Amino acid sequence: MNEPKRFTLSFRAALVVYLAIGVLFGIALTMSEALSWYRIQEMFRFQSMHMYGIIGSAVATAALGLAVLKRAGLRSLEGSEISVPPKVLGRGTRYWAGGILFGLGWGLVGACPGPLAALVGFGHTIILVPFVAALSGTWLYGRLRSSLPH
Amino acid sequence: MNLLNDPWPWYVAGPIIGLFVPALLIVGNRLFGVSSSLRHVCAATVPRGVEFFRYEWRRIGAWNITFLVGIFIGGWVAAQAFPGAGQVVVSDAARATFAGYGVTEVTGLIPAQLLSWETLATWRGALMLIGGGFLVGFGASWAGGCTSGHAIAGLADRQLPSLIATLGFFAGGLVSAWIVLPWLVGV
Known part of the structure; x- marks a missing residue:
């Protein structure tokens, strides 16, 4: 062939x-x-x-x-x-628990990760603060991952 | 309607946003999602021996970090080149709610009266900016995706985990918008 x-x-x-x-x-x-x-x-x-x-x-x-x-x-x-x-369902804990925490943050700061980056680019320098906070949240999750239910 | 001068109505914006899912698959079999890039940034900068950040971030995540940088540049391009960008006109009902929060100037994309370098020094502003951002990062990582990966790409692929995550996003958002935020602003 x-x-x-x-x-x-x-x-x-x-x-x-x-x-x-x-x-x-x-x-x-x-x-x-x-x-x-x-x-x-x-x-x-x-x-x-x-x-x-x-x-x-x-x-x-x-x-x-x-x-x-x-x-x-x-x-x-x-x-x-x-x-x-396909995503692995497992017990599903990570999806609802992580999802609710994400939603709580989304409703406060009013932006999810993509929009945070776009807002900083648009000129809203204050959004650097939640962006770095989101990075810290990600890092802490990585640190605590083995003791969290998934 | 002019795509440069006016904000895009939902029926234009939605399909355009949806097209990013097949576009990324066609380019490199990449699954549309933004929050994984936060993990890749951590892996590239401060892995500190944490197992979650020990992998070949260049091979797996360089595309995602580049995509994130692109989104940042896209916001800048829109601000420079699109005269209609950043002038949000919300419904009267929303305007009334915001007035109840003490947000009398509904201008730009975010309320400067709540989210600004000045308000960062107040406990309310710090909770919204630092607490909100932290939960977005922690929650998205735990849930394995954010609005793009779960609520758009995952739902489009009819994945049950994404439906559960999306319902969680919404439940959390409702609690913040109806309970936490009104309490924070002292209504």
């Missing part, structure tokens, strides 16, 4: 692409206002459908994209086979 030589992105070239995709995502977070404390509060107080519309239509679009990709059985540009590994 003579397979045609396929194009593959090198590790470094792929990083440039990820950077560009990140820039587009940062722009999308800003222009959709999903990074705004006001929009997050409005969502949790059921005062607008804006965020529900965004998340709902994003999930629907992503699901459609996933269905197409799974059927197509393609290789990625970096060369690996495209597959989405």
Whole structure:
């Protein structure tokens, strides 16, 4: 079998692409206002459908994209086979307990990790504080991981 | 509607955000998610012998850290190049709630009256900024994902763990928005 030589992105070239995709995502977070404390509060107080519309239509679009990709059985540009590994449920403790803690923080500071980065880039230097705090939270989780239920 | 001058309505923003899931899979079979990059940053800077941070972060996480840097730059680009960015107009009901919190100036993307370098020196501001940020990082790491990885990519892939995590995000957010925050601002 003579397979045609396929194009593959090198590790470094792929990083440039990820950077560009990140820039587009940062722009999308800003222009959709999903990074705004006001929009997050409005969502949790059921005062607008804006965020529900965004998340709902994003999930629907992503699901459609996933269905197409799974059927197509393609290789990625970096060369690996495209597959989405299932998440391990286990006892499920980590999902609800970690999820609730995350939600408590999300409702206070009004931004999740992506929006935190975009807000700093937008010029809100004060958001460096919750960003570094999120890094500390991640670090402490890593430190305590073996004694936490998952 | 002009995508440069006006904020994007949900039915434009949502599908665009959803497309990042297949896009990252096509480029390198990467699963859309931001919070893992926090772990990679820890692994790259202060692993300190913690097992959770001992892995080949370059091979596994360089893409994710680069993606995070891109998001930061994207926020900057939007601020510079898009005249319509950062002028949030919320519903009247939300405006009334914010007024009850003492937020009379609903301008920009975040309320300067609650989240600023000045308020950081108050216990209320410190709790929101430091406590909120800390819980976002700790919770996302424990749950194995945040809004992007669980509520968008995981739900789109119909993963039960992601549904549980998303319900947790929402439950926690409701408690903060209806109980903790009103108590913090002294309503």
